[in-house]
Amino acid sequence: MFASRRQDATNPWWASSRTGGIALLALVIALAPLAISNNYFYDVAIIVGLNAIVCVGLNLLIGYAGQISLGHAGFVGLGAYGSALLASRYGWPPLAALVAATAGVALLAFVVGRPILRLHGHYLAMATLGLGIIVSIVISTEDGLTGGPDGMPVPPLALFGLVVQGERTWYWVVGGCLLLAVWLAQNLIESPIGRALRALHTSEIAAEVAGIDSARHKLMVFVVSAVFAAVAGGLTAFYAGFITPAKASFLHSIELVTMVVFGGMASTFGAVVGAAILTVLPQVLTLLKDYEMVVFGALMMLTMIFLPLGVVPTLAGYWRRGAR
Amino acid sequence: MDSQWTQFLAGGLTAGSVYALVALGYSIIFNASRVINFAQGEFVMIGGMSAVSLVATGVPMPIAVAGAVVIASIVGLLLEKLAVERAPRADVVTLIIITIGASIFLRGLAQLVWDKAIHPLPPFSGDRPIAVLGATIVPQSLWVLGAMVVIVAALSWFFGRTLLGKAMLATSHNRLAAQLVGIDVAKVLFASFGLAAALGAIAGVLIAPITFTSYDVGVMLGLKGFAAAILGGLGSFAGAIVGGLVLGLLESLSAGYVSSAYKDVVAFLIMLVVLFFRPRGILGALQSVRV
Amino acid sequence: MSALRVERLSKEFGGVRAIDDLSWQLHPGTIHSIIGPNGAGKTTLLNLLTGVYVPSAGRIVFDERDLTGAPPHEFAAAGIGRTFQNLQIFFNMTALENVMTGRHLRERCGLLAALLHAPRLARAEHECRERALQLLRFLGIEGYARIGAAAMPYGALKRLEIARALAGEPSMLLLDEPAAGLNPTEAQEIDALIKRLAAMGTTVVLVEHNMRLVMGVSDHILVLDYGRRLSEGTAEEIRADPRVIEAYLGAADPLEAGHA
Numbered sequence: 001m002f003a004s005r006r007q008d009a010t011n012p013w014w015a016s017s018r019t020g021g022i023a024l025l026a027l028v029i030a031l032a033p034l035a036i037s038n039n040y041f042y043d044v045a046i047i048v049g050l051n052a053i054v055c056v057g058l059n060l061l062i063g064y065a066g067q068i069s070l071g072h073a074g075f076v077g078l079g080a081y082g083s084a085l086l087a088s089r090y091g092w093p094p095l096a097a098l099v100a101a102t103a104g105v106a107l108l109a110f111v112v113g114r115p116i117l118r119l120h121g122h123y124l125a126m127a128t129l130g131l132g133i134i135v136s137i138v139i140s141t142e143d144g145l146t147g148g149p150d151g152m153p154v155p156p157l158a159l160f161g162l163v164v165q166g167e168r169t170w171y172w173v174v175g176g177c178l179l180l181a182v183w184l185a186q187n188l189i190e191s192p193i194g195r196a197l198r199a200l201h202t203s204e205i206a207a208e209v210a211g212i213d214s215a216r217h218k219l220m221v222f223v224v225s226a227v228f229a230a231v232a233g234g235l236t237a238f239y240a241g242f243i244t245p246a247k248a249s250f251l252h253s254i255e256l257v258t259m260v261v262f263g264g265m266a267s268t269f270g271a272v273v274g275a276a277i278l279t280v281l282p283q284v285l286t287l288l289k290d291y292e293m294v295v296f297g298a299l300m301m302l303t304m305i306f307l308p309l310g311v312v313p314t315l316a317g318y319w320r321r322g323a324r
Numbered sequence: 325m326d327s328q329w330t331q332f333l334a335g336g337l338t339a340g341s342v343y344a345l346v347a348l349g350y351s352i353i354f355n356a357s358r359v360i361n362f363a364q365g366e367f368v369m370i371g372g373m374s375a376v377s378l379v380a381t382g383v384p385m386p387i388a389v390a391g392a393v394v395i396a397s398i399v400g401l402l403l404e405k406l407a408v409e410r411a412p413r414a415d416v417v418t419l420i421i422i423t424i425g426a427s428i429f430l431r432g433l434a435q436l437v438w439d440k441a442i443h444p445l446p447p448f449s450g451d452r453p454i455a456v457l458g459a460t461i462v463p464q465s466l467w468v469l470g471a472m473v474v475i476v477a478a479l480s481w482f483f484g485r486t487l488l489g490k491a492m493l494a495t496s497h498n499r500l501a502a503q504l505v506g507i508d509v510a511k512v513l514f515a516s517f518g519l520a521a522a523l524g525a526i527a528g529v530l531i532a533p534i535t536f537t538s539y540d541v542g543v544m545l546g547l548k549g550f551a552a553a554i555l556g557g558l559g560s561f562a563g564a565i566v567g568g569l570v571l572g573l574l575e576s577l578s579a580g581y582v583s584s585a586y587k588d589v590v591a592f593l594i595m596l597v598v599l600f601f602r603p604r605g606i607l608g609a610l611q612s613v614r615v
Numbered sequence: 616m617s618a619l620r621v622e623r624l625s626k627e628f629g630g631v632r633a634i635d636d637l638s639w640q641l642h643p644g645t646i647h648s649i650i651g652p653n654g655a656g657k658t659t660l661l662n663l664l665t666g667v668y669v670p671s672a673g674r675i676v677f678d679e680r681d682l683t684g685a686p687p688h689e690f691a692a693a694g695i696g697r698t699f700q701n702l703q704i705f706f707n708m709t710a711l712e713n714v715m716t717g718r719h720l721r722e723r724c725g726l727l728a729a730l731l732h733a734p735r736l737a738r739a740e741h742e743c744r745e746r747a748l749q750l751l752r753f754l755g756i757e758g759y760a761r762i763g764a765a766a767m768p769y770g771a772l773k774r775l776e777i778a779r780a781l782a783g784e785p786s787m788l789l790l791d792e793p794a795a796g797l798n799p800t801e802a803q804e805i806d807a808l809i810k811r812l813a814a815m816g817t818t819v820v821l822v823e824h825n826m827r828l829v830m831g832v833s834d835h836i837l838v839l840d841y842g843r844r845l846s847e848g849t850a851e852e853i854r855a856d857p858r859v860i861e862a863y864l865g866a867a868d869p870l871e872a873g874h875a
Contacts, residue, residue: 070418117598121416122360123596126554127599130592132546137592141585183342184730191736192743195716198707206703209665211720211783212689220726250543256426266707300425304418305410307801 021269029175033133042167049174049230052275053181055259057228064264065221066201071132075249078105079230084154094157098234109226117218136248151244154237170239184267259262264310330459332580334405340572341472345527346566349520355496356516358421363427368421370396371525372537376443393525400521434539445532448461464533476508551595557608617641618818624673633659635842646813648821648829658820665697666690697786698776700792710759712748717782726756750778787818794825
């Protein structure tokens with residue numbers, strides 16, 4: 001179904017080793033503040049981190065299991081609005097709201113996942129697309145509940161009585177969550193479940209014949225990726241203090257998929273890099289104002305045509321070839 | 325109550341005709357290459373916006389329409405040559421992202437060439453409403469429906485009687501076999517993009533006097549047109565027409581009788597239902613997998 | 616008691632009856648072959664016996680378990696393993712990982728344990744790796760353990776598929792043309808391998824065109840033609856059966872490979 005050439009059986013140690021890669025990421029997160037001077041850059045870094053959490057989960061679905069979702073922003077939006085509504089409208093403690101919203105999204109992904117994952121290729125893509133759009137339309141339309149297209153305010157997150165506020169504090173919170181997300185994802189990839197996913201990406205029939213319940217595994221990774229998205233969505237809501245339906249939009253779903261594919265499928269760290277580059281880029285592009293869309297669109301096309309494996313695996317390939 | 329029903333019917337058929345034309349574009353390209361061209365909606369936009377510009381320069385309407393279609397076709401051909409052809413061995417995900425990138429690119433370009441404002445296009449033959457079977461419709465609606473009928477007839481002739489048309493049909497049934505009998509599949513793909521763009525542009529020009537046009541009108545129309553293609557059966561030409569009309573009717577009727585706020589959801593709900601229960605749509609062929 | 620029982624099995628593909636009212640029984644620990652001209656339905660039968668195809672009619676009973684209509688992973692769980700005519704190797708993994716994946720059934724792993732990298736899991740993985748290496752050694756391809764499967768030669772890949780199938784500890788192993796594309800020496804090694812497996816108690820079912828291998832190895836042969844049972848019996852019986860000869864060659868010439 002999806003080209004197995006995307007996956008590389010012999011990654012260099014630092015790209016796939018659980019400890020090596022995570023240590024490097026932790027180092028980057030710890031040292032970055034030395035280079036960051038003002039709150040604007042912290043803000044960008046935080047958004048990068050939040051997008052990266054979603055992308056790490058989405059990469060499990062797209063890169064490893066070989067499925068696709070063009071509606072993942074729907075899960076992000078539901079996590080965000082779920083947390084926001086429970087915390088502001090119903091006065092729940094923010095952390096409990098986040099957990100409950102995430103659980104709700106997990107349940108939805110479980111229920112919707114079974115029928116959706118019976119589809120393959122284009123049909124799966126369009127079904128997830130349709131789902132994501134329905135979610136974003138509902139969020140926009142139920143303005144009594146959600147504030148509609150103008151969005152709604154969100155109370156701040158409080159952990160153990162301490163209010164989490166300010167870019168610097170949030171930077172560490174998001175950085176920690178990202179490391180956790182990467183750790184969980186790598187664990188999953190290197191486990192028998194991860195092998196089962198890679199197997200069914202290449203040959204679903206052979207995987208089934210080897211005893212792998214492909215429907216169950218696809219559903220598992222779908223729910224896991226939805227959970228990552230929902231948590232990131234909730235954190236976004238609490239961080240920004242405000243959310244709009246744009247977070248659940250079709251465009252955002254496309255951005256997320258592009259980040260994963262651009263960074264390099266079947267590479268957790270690729271997903272992080274992709275999120276970083278494609279979050280920072282529009283910020284740079286806003287300087288170009290009206291040219292933003294043209295450049296972004298052109299970039300998407302050019303990357304997919306010339307770097308179909310994604311940035312990280314392609315660079316890793318050059319590195320390996322240069323090292324010989 | 326009776327007149328309301330016919331009003332919804334008229335509105336539904338009009339919108340449905342537009343969806344049908346967009347759906348045809350998807351099916352034509354899908355048949356030639358198994359690619360879902362996410363930029364299909366942008367051809368609709370380019371058609372409408374180009375017509376607006378041409379009319380603004382004083383060109384008479386028929387020339388403007390023809391010009392808009394030509395412009396969109398050229399864009400479609402360029403898209404195929406410069407983007408799709410460069411990634412011949414790409415897989416589903418890659419191609420999806422390429423065409424999505426193309427649609428974003430075209431929208432950004434439209435923003436630069438034109439602007440972000442909403443533009444009306446003068447109706448083809450005035451805007452005095454006509455009363456038909458209790459419904460009040462604008463003459464433009466008749467143009468839309470009439471054009472659809474003409475196009476269906478023209479396409480039947482094209483696919484049934486011309487060499488290129490028959491080649492496209494053959495490629496859609498079995499690409500390998502078509503290649504083996506000497507059909508230049510690459511040329512078929514190239515022509516498919518041009519034809520799909522032309523159809524999209526015609527839809528855009530037809531609907532612009534009624535719903536107006538702007539740089540991002542292609543997004544929703546593209547997605548709904550795709551839902552129509554799925555409903556009718558992706559790859560089936562008759563299915564595209566049927567799917568488009570049925571979708572338009574269902575959308576209009578549910579907006580009238582159920583909820584108008586959720587009008588846009590109808591198309592996607594229908595698409596999900598079709599994908600879950602009968603992925604080949606109303607008229608699509610059953611796909612069997614050989615192991 | 617038979618290991619496998621097939622009752623009035625049929626499979627239709629839109630009007631074409633690939634398998635037509637087939638009834639068949641297998642005894643455990645023996646080596647069976649399925650032969651027949653091209654298009655006879657041999658691979659279809661294997662696909663039915665592993666749950667890849669769902670029967671249009673009839674029953675499949677294995678070890679007294681009715682598996683009719685079950686998904687492939689349930690057939691695998693019941694103890695049926697298989698290799699493919701067109702290699703279905705996991706090319707995005709190393710040889711070792713391919714075999715470890717084959718052990719999926721024998722290594723229970725929960726989602727939470729996987730996410731949190733439980734120490735119990737680390738031990739289970741270690742054992743799994745050892746068992747996989749053992750199997751690679753058994754098949755003579757342990758040199759490829761850490762090599763990406765995409766880089767392996769064809770003969771090694773055929774053995775890898777067998778290793779992967781064996782990793783699930785099946786009581787019945789279905790081999791779809793294991794000797795296809797192999798030279799006579801390699802085919803002889805497959806011959807020896809199959810006999811060793813049967814000696815270890817595994818029921819082996821082979822679909823093969825290589826008559827030398829079939830006649831040399833089989834306890835029992837089923838001959839298919841147009842999806843129906845044409846003949847059944849020992850190698851001698853089949854060699855002499857005029858119906859079989861006619862179906863294969865159309866003329867009165869005896870099967871050449873029988874005179875090995």
